[in-house]
Amino acid sequence: MSSIAKDKEKSFLLSSSSFSYREVKPSSLLRRFRFVVFVVLCYVLWLRLLFFTFPPESSSSSEHSVAGGHRRLSRLLNTCNPDIAPFYIHSIHPRFNAALVQRCLARPASGGVCPHVGHRGLGRPLLRLPLRADDVVGTSWYATHPLAAEMLFHYRAERHPCRTTDPEAALLFYVPFYAGLHAAANFRKKNHTCGDALAVDLAAHLSYLPSFRRHGGRDHFLTLGTASWNFMRSPAYPDLGANRLLLLPEVANVTVLTVERHPWEGHNQFGIPYPSYFHPRTAAEVAEWQAELLRLRRTHLLAFVGGLRSDEDKGSVRSSIMNQCWKSNRCIPVDCEASRHECGDPDRVLDVMRGAEFCLQPPGESFTRRSTFDAVLAGCIPVFFSEHAAYTQYEWYLPGRPEDWSVMLERDQWDRVEEELDRIPRAEAERMRETVIGLIPRMTYAHPDANRSELGFHDAVDVALIGLTKRIRAFLQEGGLKAM
Numbered sequence: 001m002s003s004i005a006k007d008k009e010k011s012f013l014l015s016s017s018s019f020s021y022r023e024v025k026p027s028s029l030l031r032r033f034r035f036v037v038f039v040v041l042c043y044v045l046w047l048r049l050l051f052f053t054f055p056p057e058s059s060s061s062s063e064h065s066v067a068g069g070h071r072r073l074s075r076l077l078n079t080c081n082p083d084i085a086p087f088y089i090h091s092i093h094p095r096f097n098a099a100l101v102q103r104c105l106a107r108p109a110s111g112g113v114c115p116h117v118g119h120r121g122l123g124r125p126l127l128r129l130p131l132r133a134d135d136v137v138g139t140s141w142y143a144t145h146p147l148a149a150e151m152l153f154h155y156r157a158e159r160h161p162c163r164t165t166d167p168e169a170a171l172l173f174y175v176p177f178y179a180g181l182h183a184a185a186n187f188r189k190k191n192h193t194c195g196d197a198l199a200v201d202l203a204a205h206l207s208y209l210p211s212f213r214r215h216g217g218r219d220h221f222l223t224l225g226t227a228s229w230n231f232m233r234s235p236a237y238p239d240l241g242a243n244r245l246l247l248l249p250e251v252a253n254v255t256v257l258t259v260e261r262h263p264w265e266g267h268n269q270f271g272i273p274y275p276s277y278f279h280p281r282t283a284a285e286v287a288e289w290q291a292e293l294l295r296l297r298r299t300h301l302l303a304f305v306g307g308l309r310s311d312e313d314k315g316s317v318r319s320s321i322m323n324q325c326w327k328s329n330r331c332i333p334v335d336c337e338a339s340r341h342e343c344g345d346p347d348r349v350l351d352v353m354r355g356a357e358f359c360l361q362p363p364g365e366s367f368t369r370r371s372t373f374d375a376v377l378a379g380c381i382p383v384f385f386s387e388h389a390a391y392t393q394y395e396w397y398l399p400g401r402p403e404d405w406s407v408m409l410e411r412d413q414w415d416r417v418e419e420e421l422d423r424i425p426r427a428e429a430e431r432m433r434e435t436v437i438g439l440i441p442r443m444t445y446a447h448p449d450a451n452r453s454e455l456g457f458h459d460a461v462d463v464a465l466i467g468l469t470k471r472i473r474a475f476l477q478e479g480g481l482k483a484m
Contacts, residue, residue: 080162085469088170097178113147113184121151144275146370150225155448156461167211173220180225183242199245207250217253227260227366260368263388271393273460274370276377277346279447283456290437293379300332303356307336317362353378358421379437383407396467405435
């Protein structure tokens with residue numbers, strides 16, 4: 001019996017050993033290993049895609065390094081240009097900014113600004129234009145929507161070295177209301193009470209703040225990513241504008257930074273650039289781009305990027321310009337008809353403008369155009385047909401003499417544009433182009449992650465803050481108050 005039991009035990013052990021051997025044979029292990037590697041790779045690729053789509057709020061990889069990171073950040077935060085007053089950013093309810101962005105992103109893909117508010121207002125990264133050495137996450141080129149200025153300003157201001165978290169130490173107060181984004185989503189609302197509600201709520205909130213009441217809002221400012229007349233709807237013009245934000249009595253003294261100021265009623269409105277496609281992180285990037293523009297050989301005399309408008313007066317100007325451009329072999333036209341999608345392609349727009357000496361800028365839906373700032377970015381001399389297209393708009397950003405960087409054509413010259421531009425001596429055009437290229441830094445919104453120590457120039461946000469500082473210091477001096 002004992003022998004039989006031992007034989008059975010031996011047989012069981014052998015069978016178990018055989019079973020175990022079959023379970024861990026090399027071919028099976030290899031398949032498992034391959035499967036695990038496949039899963040890990042998929043996970044890594046998913047993480048990279050997630051990082052690319054929703055980049056972190058932190059800055060570039062150099063700022064992530066542990067060694068010296070805190071010391072460098074501290075040094076930057078303590079370095080404020082004396083031309084810029086310390087400013088405080090009001091913490092207002094998310095429904096005035098962040099919630100508007102989230103609501104916009106949640107909408108089905110359509111036209112307008114909503115599909116472009118990702119990446120903190122920068123929009124879709126551009127892959128064709130120059131990239132940094134690492135990867136696309138480090139790009140400074142984006143398909144930025146022209147109405148994104150208020151978002152870009154906010155993100156730049158949050159990391160600015162002149163920002164203070166102490167309202168008692170501030171001379172300026174920034175109200176980060178995304179009014180343009182709200183207006184774009186509610187422009188056609190027939191119920192004016194509903195359309196005005198958010199603006200009215202903001203005004204009521206501000207009126208209760210001690211910092212606002214101290215000077216009646218004169219030391220406060222807000223930014224608008226669209227023309228100011230969108231916020232000046234009045235009983236006399238009930239169909240003009242999305243709401244009456246700028247006509248509310250509480251906001252009467254607030255300084256307004258807008259991509260288009262009202263030429264006649266905008267006493268407290270100051271123009272800021274439309275955002276273009278370049279958001280540099282360093283001064284070296286800007287210098288490299290400027291050097292490339294100076295080396296370029298311009299193949300055509302002029303270019304026009306645009307389409308026809310319904311307004312008869314503006315349409316007549318555009319119609320004349322488009323006809324002249326299409327008939328000339330010295331003009332490059334880009335037709336912005338919706339079905340062509342050419343104007344929505346930043347590469348196409350910049351390629352055309354970089355190939356021309358002059359870029360025509362007739363009025364668009366209003367006096368100003370984002371195309372003006374695309375032209376500056378491309379080193380193309382702007383040609384205007386109204387003084388309100390730029391000269392009365394962006395006084396903080398432009399040279400004192402318009403003829404140093406642009407051309408103004410009067411009404412009796414509109415039917416012979418090429419002839420008028422051909423009269424400008426080549427040497428004079430070269431000097432004008434050099435001036436235009438020199439304007440790029442101050443008309444550009446630097447990347448929100450830009451390191452101040454590497455930026456090395458005043459961008460569009462800095463220039464606006466310098467202008468605001470002069471304004472508030474003048475007010476304080478006139479009022480007999482002591483400036484900080």
